[in-house]
Amino acid sequence: MSSFAQQLIRWQKQHGRHDLPWQAQDAYRVWLSEIMLQQTQVATVIPYYQRFVASFPDIASLAAATEDQVLAHWSGLGYYARGRNLHKAAQIIVEKHRGEFPRAFEQIIELPGIGRSTAAAVCALAWHERRAILDGNVKRVLARYCGIEGWAGEKKVEEKLWQQAEALLPSQDVATYTQALMDMGSSVCTRSRPKCALCPVQADCVALRTERIAELPSPRPRKAVPERYAVFLLLMHGNDILLEKRPGSGIWGGLWCPPQFEDEGAARDWFVRNGMEANEGDRLDTFTHTFTHFKLHITPLRIRLERKPLRVEQAGSVWLDVEEALGAAIPTPVRKILEQLQTVRPE
Ligand code: SF4
Numbered sequence: 001m002s003s004f005a006q007q008l009i010r011w012q013k014q015h016g017r018h019d020l021p022w023q024a025q026d027a028y029r030v031w032l033s034e035i036m037l038q039q040t041q042v043a044t045v046i047p048y049y050q051r052f053v054a055s056f057p058d059i060a061s062l063a064a065a066t067e068d069q070v071l072a073h074w075s076g077l078g079y080y081a082r083g084r085n086l087h088k089a090a091q092i093i094v095e096k097h098r099g100e101f102p103r104a105f106e107q108i109i110e111l112p113g114i115g116r117s118t119a120a121a122v123c124a125l126a127w128h129e130r131r132a133i134l135d136g137n138v139k140r141v142l143a144r145y146c147g148i149e150g151w152a153g154e155k156k157v158e159e160k161l162w163q164q165a166e167a168l169l170p171s172q173d174v175a176t177y178t179q180a181l182m183d184m185g186s187s188v189c190t191r192s193r194p195k196c197a198l199c200p201v202q203a204d205c206v207a208l209r210t211e212r213i214a215e216l217p218s219p220r221p222r223k224a225v226p227e228r229y230a231v232f233l234l235l236m237h238g239n240d241i242l243l244e245k246r247p248g249s250g251i252w253g254g255l256w257c258p259p260q261f262e263d264e265g266a267a268r269d270w271f272v273r274n275g276m277e278a279n280e281g282d283r284l285d286t287f288t289h290t291f292t293h294f295k296l297h298i299t300p301l302r303i304r305l306e307r308k309p310l311r312v313e314q315a316g317s318v319w320l321d322v323e324e325a326l327g328a329a330i331p332t333p334v335r336k337i338l339e340q341l342q343t344v345r346p347e
Helices: 001-014 027-037 042-055 059-063 067-074 081-096 114-128 136-146 155-165 174-188 264-274 332-343
Strands: 228-239 240-245 287-290 295-304 317-321
Touching: 001 042, 001 174, 001 228, 027 042, 027 114, 042 067, 042 332, 059 081, 067 081, 114 174, 136 155, 228 264, 228 332, 240 295, 240 332, 287 332
Parallel strands: 228 295
Antiparallel strands: 228 240, 240 317, 287 295
């Protein structure tokens, strides 16, 4: 066994986390936690995870839920394709695998939303199978420990990291080792100011020895982030607001949002086209929501209606009380607007 693996296993037993709600659990819970932990920190994930398993305690109950129910439990976690894929995968498991989480790596990786590292993590943590993982935290640990230069988003850099991940894998105690790597990445070898003095592998770390901790892992090459603009039309009747279900793919796919337009002119045209009488309305504060690939500047335009219109342009629209809307499957910026509406009551 490599000394890297030995040190990590020893460290995990003493200093690693042993109280995470998904530890020593079945494949369903390990899978769910792995999906939630992609792009999201442990402390944020724990309450979402607990609410999720309370409502969907097994694959059958998740498969039987509606997409709306699943996304309502995901509301605020972001990257909603994760929730939609989880739901689809549960339905596939029920149809193709009689509701049992598949055992074979090749079958797991075929499920929607599961890549090589997630499939390997389920195999290693749930079944103690010898599989290497390479999530964002592990990429950082290995880039530093092995001194691998280059942005991990590049194929050849990622390939080098995979080779190291495979080479360092122990022949036994794989579950403890995998958990150790995850714990190390999130609590010791952190993005900024890693705690090298507490690190179990400090003696052999290339980044530490060559004083390149700040440079490794190499960042994504800088590129201007595109900026986009949107107007959210908040049609209010008393305390009710009109929300539309967004198409299944694209940003916030399947979530409920106010009608969205490129600018105020387009919002007012839509308003008139749907047989509503235009009035001035009022703008709430513009704010910015940052996605991985662009920034969206959102201006909420609130228009109060005397009567609810008889027709709206698209199917999949619903009037909800603001309170009720806060419990629906909505993305974070919409939550922010609704919370503001709660505090700014209609005059
Ligand atoms: Fe990370 Fe520091 Fe440990 Fe190297 S010594 S692996 S940089 S925590």
